[in-house]
Amino acid sequence: MPSGFFESVLSLVVRTSTDLPPDVRAAMKAAMKQEEAGTRSAQALAIIAQNIDQAAEGEGAICQDTGMPTFEVKAPVGANQIVMKKEIRAAIAEATRRGKLRSNSVDSLTGENSGDNLGPGTPIIHFEQWENDSEIEVKLILKGGGCENMNSQYSLPADLAHLGRADRSIEGVRKCILHAVWHAQGKGCSPGAVGVCIGGDRTSGYIHAKEQLFRTLDDVNPDSRLAELEASIMGTVNNLGVGTMGFGGRVSLIGCKVGAQNRLPASFFVSVAYDCWAYRRLGVVLDAQSGEITRWLYRDPSTPVIPMADQAGFQRTGREVALRAPLTEEQVRSLRVGDVVLLSGRAYTGRDAVHHHLMSHEPPVDLRGGVIYHCGPVVAKDGDGWRVTAAGPTTSIREEPYQADIIKRYGVRAVIGKGGMGARTLAGLKESGAVYLNAIGGAAQFYARTITKVHGVSLMEFGTPEAMWHLELQDFPAIVTMDAHGGSLHAEVEKASAAELAAIGG
Numbered sequence: 001m002p003s004g005f006f007e008s009v010l011s012l013v014v015r016t017s018t019d020l021p022p023d024v025r026a027a028m029k030a031a032m033k034q035e036e037a038g039t040r041s042a043q044a045l046a047i048i049a050q051n052i053d054q055a056a057e058g059e060g061a062i063c064q065d066t067g068m069p070t071f072e073v074k075a076p077v078g079a080n081q082i083v084m085k086k087e088i089r090a091a092i093a094e095a096t097r098r099g100k101l102r103s104n105s106v107d108s109l110t111g112e113n114s115g116d117n118l119g120p121g122t123p124i125i126h127f128e129q130w131e132n133d134s135e136i137e138v139k140l141i142l143k144g145g146g147c148e149n150m151n152s153q154y155s156l157p158a159d160l161a162h163l164g165r166a167d168r169s170i171e172g173v174r175k176c177i178l179h180a181v182w183h184a185q186g187k188g189c190s191p192g193a194v195g196v197c198i199g200g201d202r203t204s205g206y207i208h209a210k211e212q213l214f215r216t217l218d219d220v221n222p223d224s225r226l227a228e229l230e231a232s233i234m235g236t237v238n239n240l241g242v243g244t245m246g247f248g249g250r251v252s253l254i255g256c257k258v259g260a261q262n263r264l265p266a267s268f269f270v271s272v273a274y275d276c277w278a279y280r281r282l283g284v285v286l287d288a289q290s291g292e293i294t295r296w297l298y299r300d301p302s303t304p305v306i307p308m309a310d311q312a313g314f315q316r317t318g319r320e321v322a323l324r325a326p327l328t329e330e331q332v333r334s335l336r337v338g339d340v341v342l343l344s345g346r347a348y349t350g351r352d353a354v355h356h357h358l359m360s361h362e363p364p365v366d367l368r369g370g371v372i373y374h375c376g377p378v379v380a381k382d383g384d385g386w387r388v389t390a391a392g393p394t395t396s397i398r399e400e401p402y403q404a405d406i407i408k409r410y411g412v413r414a415v416i417g418k419g420g421m422g423a424r425t426l427a428g429l430k431e432s433g434a435v436y437l438n439a440i441g442g443a444a445q446f447y448a449r450t451i452t453k454v455h456g457v458s459l460m461e462f463g464t465p466e467a468m469w470h471l472e473l474q475d476f477p478a479i480v481t482m483d484a485h486g487g488s489l490h491a492e493v494e495k496a497s498a499a500e501l502a503a504i505g506g
């Protein structure tokens, strides 16, 4: 195996995790231009833009969920795939050790984190031979759990909410794609992009859908029928009004890429792979002898990177509400859906393992008046202490079965997360006097800079992302999307976008 292969793959992994490709940057810039200044979506996009710049400047993870590494490798006949696989795995472990990837691979039965992103099925590596003796091509996509959970697969014909019957036709496929984007709302950190496969079987359909995400956002489908479908989706989908993070707005999707595979006559699947705005995908071409990078794919290193944010980045409007935890019931009940808060003081991270634990154990800290942050941070040892290097919110809906009980039992006053929560939590907020604060999903670098200190950590036996980290926040911006009076921005946007869905797709 060429000696430079390991270093080249390591460079690819680090660059993919920390620097968005130019086509995604361009699409996000275009999205920023479309949203009206001062709106929730415009403010969220300003934070995202600042985060993208901060990640590239400091070579930090764009999002703390560095996703499932999926490699597509094309190699000459005779190249040793066993050794390549070993080197790719070693590069993943090294990138994790350097904090460029979060430890993200857990045993599905025990929940134990392998700590190095290696394990059965992690990373995913697909090899293909090509008739090019002198080069190896390695492409990588890092797709996080929030957007992966928003993938959808339809078996046609089907009856779709707000759209009626979707037949086995291009029109039926169009309805499925619109439905998938509407269904995702902000949970997959919109504005997103979709890779779609028409046909195949249930397994190959999802694989081919994900392969579509290796296309650039500005390419044109060589199949004119699919090109027309992609254009038709992009021409109408943004009328849905889902907006950035599901806050409502003019841009819900930045790309739609569709492929087709033959199918069995009895089956007609439409598989949709939803990727978030943190659409991390890069590639390299290597000299097959030396393993050195001869060129990058999707980016031109000689072209200077244009900053995403304008000079000011996230700008305050003066209407923000400054809060310091612990919070009182009175403070919390004075907040209404749409308020932007700047939160300071202590917050405690809690994801799936912590919530499950708190249902049957007392919390390791006093949570009265407290703030729980749905977040699995990337944390580095810093002398005797810790330093948070990436800390955006994780998808909150997973905690729906627990949240209302935990708020009531322990006196929690605020929950920070992304994507919103359900009816049970909404009722719990009203009953107990608490709010749900939506932070900007994926803005891991931006939020890491609002964490001024790590006071400690509890429940470390759950692994770094799942442990309860005790954080000191300073002016952490978030939007009240569920208040203590029964108000929910998520419910409002979902209802309004359902009406639009029916109008454009029905």
Ligand code: SF4
Pocket (backbone or CB within 6 Å): 063, 064, 065, 066, 067, 143, 144, 145, 146, 147, 148, 187, 188, 189, 276, 277, 278, 392, 393, 394, 395, 441, 442, 443
């Ligand atoms: S931006 Fe959102 S959906 Fe994407 S990886 Fe990060 S948290 Fe997950």
